[in-house]
Amino acid sequence: MAIKITAIMIVLLLAGLPMMVPLLLAAFYGFYELFDGISKMEFMVQQMLAGIRPASLIAVPMFILAAEIMTRGQSANRLIDMVMKFIGHVKGGLAVSAAAACTLFGAVSGSTQATVVAVGSPLRPRMLKAGYKDSFILALIINASDIAFLIPPSIGMIIYGVISSTSISELFIAGVGPGLLLMVLFSAYSMIYATIHNVPTEPKASWSERIEAARKAIWPLGFPVIIVGGIYGGVFSPTEAAAACVFYALVLEMVVFRSLKPTDIYKIAKSTGLITSVVFILVGAGAAFSWVISFAQIPQAILGSIGILEMGPKAVLGVISVSFFVGCMFVDPIVVILVLVPVFAPVVKAVALDPVLVGTIITLQVAIGSATPPFGCDIFTAIAVFKRPYMDVIRGIFPFTLILIAVSVALIFFPQIALFARDLAFR
């Protein structure tokens, strides 16, 4: 049964069916085999609805809504502008700014696609003009946007937290360390790149310009304070922080900046609803699927066959890393999380791994995989957004992948990179 379920899923996924269908049909087949026919199928519907029931999932639409309001209003641009004014003049300054802006934007939005658009659209033309090669720019934008996965809020972390019953607050705080480390390493690579290729440096902004930019960005800088500060300080649950962000974003864009009208908010709410629905039907289908495979003890069968229980905790983390990395090279990260987290759940428990560390590592792998050929989903976002052919988009990715793999290995051997802030805040 394990082989058939896996085969159904992979074949249908690769055939290009809407991603909910392979999950649903694999679950269908599982229920059919387990209960001898279709007599218990309403139980599958029950599992689907139970999957979208957890109250903490409400944070997902709320963070998406807040990010959409900020991107269509002025908050996002003001943040990027401030970063540019302060570090645009160093060697490779535009590239370093892009990495920093992605990190900062990641702190207000949970989605990499939003980050690609928000940071990439204004910065790419400027970088092209400054003399960076397009292959470098595209690779930088795709990979730096993935920092948004790790910096709270993170949609992937919310979903991992819900399905593995792990504290989302702790996951959020644990993501900050690896996220910042990536930003530093990407910036270092950008500086080296700019030195080797002799990209001219940008003129330095005057202090009056900087103060002006900082003044303009002071309001949007409230978002990371609400999210990280609120959760770190134990003031907000993630859902409450998300609601506070929506409220803050509405006040900023409608009252302070006056950049959005009520009709704009209606449109933003509609597109938020659409994204939410597409994600939640996957979460529901994933819940039914995960119930089937857990009930049939398929994870134990698969993991037993590779002898995972005889491995040490570090080797297990290695196997988990590779699996998620490879998974995300092919399909959407949310689907990978929904499918693979239940598969590894028994072994995480058996080896007594810290679920927060596992969640952080998974999130990092998801980020790497999404930016890695052949089918990482960020590559396709970039193709759609920047209208460049596939080969152009992937040409410069390799050095970034190397950095990401280095950080993954570091995270397995030095878990404190992630857990330091968590322990400080919650232990």
Add this chain to the structure above:
Amino acid sequence: MTDTPFKSLLPGVLGRIDSLIGRAEVVILAAGVLLMAFNTIGNVIGRFIFQYSFFFTEEVNRILIIMITFAGIGYAARHGRHIRMSAIYDALPIRSRKGMMILITIITALTMFALCYFSVGYILKVAHSGRVLPALQIPVYWIFLWVPIGFAVTGIQYALTTVKNIIEKDVYLSTHIVEGYDDDEIEI
């Protein structure tokens, strides 16, 4: 997503009903998200300023998320917005793509119709149990009534897309979205 008025494939009264459903989906999506936001924000304000949490917030959000999800899957089907792994599909020549798309839409439609049928069974079971939401005192099965409707509407959209692909020359992702259609506005 451009707000091109949605034109149904179906003739006469059926077509009008379909267009009405399409419009209702948009309203449910937008209003649902806004209500959820106000409800959650209200609860946060209540808790911090008046030290009082609304007793109904969680249940209202649960109702809304079911509404949004099941109105949204129909909307996404109507506008070709469900996530797919289309890299292999995209590399195929047009004739194979057309055949594949017909197969994909048939399988998806059948899956949706089956789920519609099973969810009716589930609702009957819940209705029979007589459970009510603890805070709002509404029968639980009421909040699930959207589920079979959403599956049915989605199934019908995919079935219509199958028909469209059979009668038209181009390859259609949904009843009115041609594949490879290049939208200038990038939607995230």
